[in-house]
Amino acid sequence: VTIRLKDYKQPDYWIKNTKLVIRIFDDYTEVLSELSMVKNESVRGLPALVLDGVDQQIQSLAFDNFVITEYDYSGEQLTVQPTADEFVFKAVTHIEPEKNTSLEGLYKSGSTYCTQCEAEGFRKITFYLDRPDVMATFSTRIEADKSRFPVLLANGNPVEAGDLDSDRHFATWEDPFVKPAYLFAAVAGDLVRKDDSFTTCSGREISLRIFAEPHNAHKTDFAMDALKRSMRWDEEKYGREYDLDIFMIVASDYFNMGAMENKGLNIFNSAAVLANADTASDDRFERIEAIVAHEYFHNWSGNRVTCRDWFQLSLKEGFTVYRDGQFTSDMHDATVKRIKDVRFLKNTQFPEDNGPNAHPVQPQEYMEINNFYTVTVYEKGAEVVGMIHTLVGDEQFHKGADLYFERFDGMAVTTNDFVACMEEVSGMDLTQFKRWYTQAGTPLVKVEERYDAEQQQYSLSFSQSLKTTPGQSEKLPMVIPVKMALLNDAGDELSIDCDGNFNPETRVLTLTEAETTVTFSNLAAKPVPSLFRDFSAPVRVDFNQAEGDIFTLATKDSNTYNRFDAAQKIYLDALLGMISSGSEATPAIVEQVVEATLADESLSHAIKAALLTLPSYQMLVDNIQQNVDAELIVKARDAMRNRIAEQFSAQWQQLAEQLASAEDYQFNAQEAGRRELQGLALGYFALMTGNSTALNAAEALYRAAHNQTDRLNGLRAVVNSTNRSRANAMLNHFYDSWKDDTQMVETWFSMQSASDGVSVDSISALMQHEAFDITNPNKVRSVLGGFISNFKSFHNSAGDAYDFVAEKICELDALNPQMASRFVVSLENWKVFSEKRGALMKAALEKILNSGQRSPDVLEKVQKALA
Numbered sequence: 001v002t003i004r005l006k007d008y009k010q011p012d013y014w015i016k017n018t019k020l021v022i023r024i025f026d027d028y029t030e031v032l033s034e035l036s037m038v039k040n041e042s043v044r045g046l047p048a049l050v051l052d053g054v055d056q057q058i059q060s061l062a063f064d065n066f067v068i069t070e071y072d073y074s075g076e077q078l079t080v081q082p083t084a085d086e087f088v089f090k091a092v093t094h095i096e097p098e099k100n101t102s103l104e105g106l107y108k109s110g111s112t113y114c115t116q117c118e119a120e121g122f123r124k125i126t127f128y129l130d131r132p133d134v135m136a137t138f139s140t141r142i143e144a145d146k147s148r149f150p151v152l153l154a155n156g157n158p159v160e161a162g163d164l165d166s167d168r169h170f171a172t173w174e175d176p177f178v179k180p181a182y183l184f185a186a187v188a189g190d191l192v193r194k195d196d197s198f199t200t201c202s203g204r205e206i207s208l209r210i211f212a213e214p215h216n217a218h219k220t221d222f223a224m225d226a227l228k229r230s231m232r233w234d235e236e237k238y239g240r241e242y243d244l245d246i247f248m249i250v251a252s253d254y255f256n257m258g259a260m261e262n263k264g265l266n267i268f269n270s271a272a273v274l275a276n277a278d279t280a281s282d283d284r285f286e287r288i289e290a291i292v293a294h295e296y297f298h299n300w301s302g303n304r305v306t307c308r309d310w311f312q313l314s315l316k317e318g319f320t321v322y323r324d325g326q327f328t329s330d331m332h333d334a335t336v337k338r339i340k341d342v343r344f345l346k347n348t349q350f351p352e353d354n355g356p357n358a359h360p361v362q363p364q365e366y367m368e369i370n371n372f373y374t375v376t377v378y379e380k381g382a383e384v385v386g387m388i389h390t391l392v393g394d395e396q397f398h399k400g401a402d403l404y405f406e407r408f409d410g411m412a413v414t415t416n417d418f419v420a421c422m423e424e425v426s427g428m429d430l431t432q433f434k435r436w437y438t439q440a441g442t443p444l445v446k447v448e449e450r451y452d453a454e455q456q457q458y459s460l461s462f463s464q465s466l467k468t469t470p471g472q473s474e475k476l477p478m479v480i481p482v483k484m485a486l487l488n489d490a491g492d493e494l495s496i497d498c499d500g501n502f503n504p505e506t507r508v509l510t511l512t513e514a515e516t517t518v519t520f521s522n523l524a525a526k527p528v529p530s531l532f533r534d535f536s537a538p539v540r541v542d543f544n545q546a547e548g549d550i551f552t553l554a555t556k557d558s559n560t561y562n563r564f565d566a567a568q569k570i571y572l573d574a575l576l577g578m579i580s581s582g583s584e585a586t587p588a589i590v591e592q593v594v595e596a597t598l599a600d601e602s603l604s605h606a607i608k609a610a611l612l613t614l615p616s617y618q619m620l621v622d623n624i625q626q627n628v629d630a631e632l633i634v635k636a637r638d639a640m641r642n643r644i645a646e647q648f649s650a651q652w653q654q655l656a657e658q659l660a661s662a663e664d665y666q667f668n669a670q671e672a673g674r675r676e677l678q679g680l681a682l683g684y685f686a687l688m689t690g691n692s693t694a695l696n697a698a699e700a701l702y703r704a705a706h707n708q709t710d711r712l713n714g715l716r717a718v719v720n721s722t723n724r725s726r727a728n729a730m731l732n733h734f735y736d737s738w739k740d741d742t743q744m745v746e747t748w749f750s751m752q753s754a755s756d757g758v759s760v761d762s763i764s765a766l767m768q769h770e771a772f773d774i775t776n777p778n779k780v781r782s783v784l785g786g787f788i789s790n791f792k793s794f795h796n797s798a799g800d801a802y803d804f805v806a807e808k809i810c811e812l813d814a815l816n817p818q819m820a821s822r823f824v825v826s827l828e829n830w831k832v833f834s835e836k837r838g839a840l841m842k843a844a845l846e847k848i849l850n851s852g853q854r855s856p857d858v859l860e861k862v863q864k865a866l867a
């Protein structure tokens with residue numbers, strides 16, 4: 001069934017209050033619900049009540065005190081006939097969380113019971129109007145065995161607890177804030193608790209609690225600290241104060257996504273919350289900090305103001321990703337954060353826009369909403385919010401956000417409502433801008449320059465276009481903010497005197513037409529344009545800029561992001577040239593960039609590392625776009641990588657040595673940058689075949705490491721070298737040392753699945769390993785997820801990975817459709833590859849379709865990919 005935005009209509013009934021009793025027994029759970037409902041005033045007559053409810057074993061149903069004897073239950077929806085405008089619908093049902101491998105609704109994560117309700121999991125717990133525009137206050141009572149489940153949690157504030165017969169106990173929680181069912185959560189388990197507190201800007205003391213299984217108790221300090229910093233930041237930057245008296249986080253080993261913002265009771269994937277220096281790398285710390293912030297920020301952008309329907313998902317996700325990005329930039333280094341975000345966008349979202357699953361930030365239709373928790377909705381959605389910020393300016397943006405939170409508090413609204421607030425405060429008309437929400441695809445901006453020495457005039461012509469995407473053939477021009485400067489050859493910024501729609505304060509030139517030409521006057525020499533500074537719009541740029549100019553940008557641009565971007569362009573152009581000519585010779589300009597970067601004392605370690613990293617294989621595919629020869633891509637990129645390794649081997653060695661530190665581990669931008677550059681240098685150094693000095697240095701770093709980043713830098717360098725026996729010995733040592741630590745075992749799996757040239761057989765063997773568990777998403781992601789992103793291995797010359805992954809998708813689909821569906825992306829872009837390879841990928845997709853019963857999740861993706 002296809003659900004469409006244009007069909008949206010309010011429900012016939014509302015739920016004002018929801019009262020739940022959840023009785024957990026060993027092999028089933030009994031759920032009692034009392035829904036206080038009223039008919040929607042705008043609806044005539046007394047329509048049937050249609051409630052969502054999946055796999056409910058009905059024990060009894062009633063309206064107030066009248067038992068319902070006539071009802072229709074399909075296994076997904078229950079239809080009953082009310083006899084009044086206002087009533088309490090009561091249901092007693094049984095469910096089986098022990099058998100729930102989908103990890104939606106109530107399920108068991110190890111020995112802990114927990115829930116995941118977004119998007120449509122609540123209907124697996126009880127009958128409900130499971131849609132985000134139905135908002136109710138909740139009271140939740142949980143009952144369970146006292147010794148095995150001493151901790152009983154739900155949303156809101158604790159109001160009552162006590163003992164029951166047969167060693168059971170109960171706890172009751174009340175949430176006074178109205179919310180949709182997707183924000184419901186309940187937990188029962190044997191968990192240890194870390195306590196802290198936070199005093200809000202108005203002086204209220206909030207009790208903070210992080211719950212984890214006993215063996216993970218030593219890994220919760222960092223998340224607690226990140227939580228407190230997030231709470232402070234949201235007060236200072238957005239004026240958002242926390243509302244309940246208590247805020248809780250629970251770590252769960254079995255979780256489909258990163259984390260979930262349930263009101264007052266966030267549930268996190270263990271991997272997204274647990275960390276200490278010994279087991280978490282810098283990347284992990286940064287990711288955890290960002291996710292803790294993200295979920296916390298949802299309390300306002302998502303919970304207090306929520307989405308009217310799931311087509312509005314980006315209203316909360318795009319905005320919240322934008323907010324967590326600002327937080328990370330404030331905590332660490334804004335340029336480094338920008339570089340990482342753009343890299344991620346280009347590596348994942350651009351290909352999505354270019355494939356069969358291309359969809360707008362606000363999708364217009366879906367079969368399975370879980371398939372739309374995408375990089376487009378999240379990350380491109382955040383870019384769209386960022387462009388609004390750029391266009392209206394900082395002051396108006398914050399005024400607009402304040403207005404949005406105030407006006408829509410307690411309501412379920414749309415992206416239009418958000419934009420309208422920005423329009424109202426700024427006086428700007430954003431009608432055309434809103435095409436960013438409705439038109440799918442990445443705009444292409446072609447740029448041409450002309451210099452007239454006589455007139456001392458310089459002009460830039462921009463033409464934008466947007467390719468057809470599935471279901472959208474007609475595309476209109478977008479509003480594209482181009483943050484820019486004109487530089488002289490020394491990299492100094494020139495003052496701008498121009499005739500276009502240029503804002504001198506923000507240095508933003510705004511394009512609104514398909515073609516725009518802007519003329520700059522009073523220029524005694526041809527300037528070097530620095531365009532799309534800080535990646536001011538999520539577009540592809542086609543600008544045949546003179547190599548010398550790009551070199552100037554890569555080495556001298558005062559906008560550090562654009563230095564990175566220019567260096568990437570030099571690498572990319574060189575690689576594309578090598579690929580099309582089949583040559584393995586690296587153009588000289590590449591070495592010049594590397595040399596200049598290595599010698600530049602003004603750069604931070606982190607920026608240096610970014611400037612010295614080649615574009616990914618995936619990025620090359622995305623830039624070639626048709627008839628892609630995977631083997632040529634690998635050959636060219638590896639040749640360039642090896643050339644850089646060899647040409648600068650003395651510098652790599654020196655850097656790796658000089659960047660070593662015996663200081664205690666600290667997670668901050670500077671230290672993380674140092675470790676990153678050291679890892680990069682060591683990696684290049686160890687690439688030189690047969691270089692035992694390098695491998696010794698790497699192994700020494702691994703052995704002496706007191707933190708995970710150093711340990712992995714050492715291990716990775718050896719694992720990706722050509723010395724297999726040494727790599728295996730170190731991997732075995734790692735496993736023996738850490739096999740009792742779940743996060744370390746996951747890392748151990750990932751290290752192998754991501755290693756250079758790993759075979760299908762090795763992946764298959766990892767999936768047979770004693771520590772592997774196909775019902776655990778983290779394990780599956782660390783093996784299979786690592787493998788599908790390992791370009792060289794996944795697209796190996798034998799072409800045997802596709803069929804293997806297809807088989808695994810089918811196996812997973814029977815257990816956990818949401819997870820299975822995530823892997824289809826690996827085969828989705830089969831059309832961009834050369835004929836033979838494309839055919840193998842296509843055959844794998846067909847196999848998925850033709851081998852057994854498929855979930856709507858997988859079906860939707862595969863059908864689109866084959867259409």
Ligand code: ARG
Pocket residue numbers: 118119257259260261294295317370373
């Ligand atoms: N709202 C969560 C977050 O981004 C993600 C939940 C996704 N759940 C899902 N079933 N797709 O913070």
Ligand code: ZN
Pocket residue numbers: 294298316317320
């Ligand atoms: Zn989110």
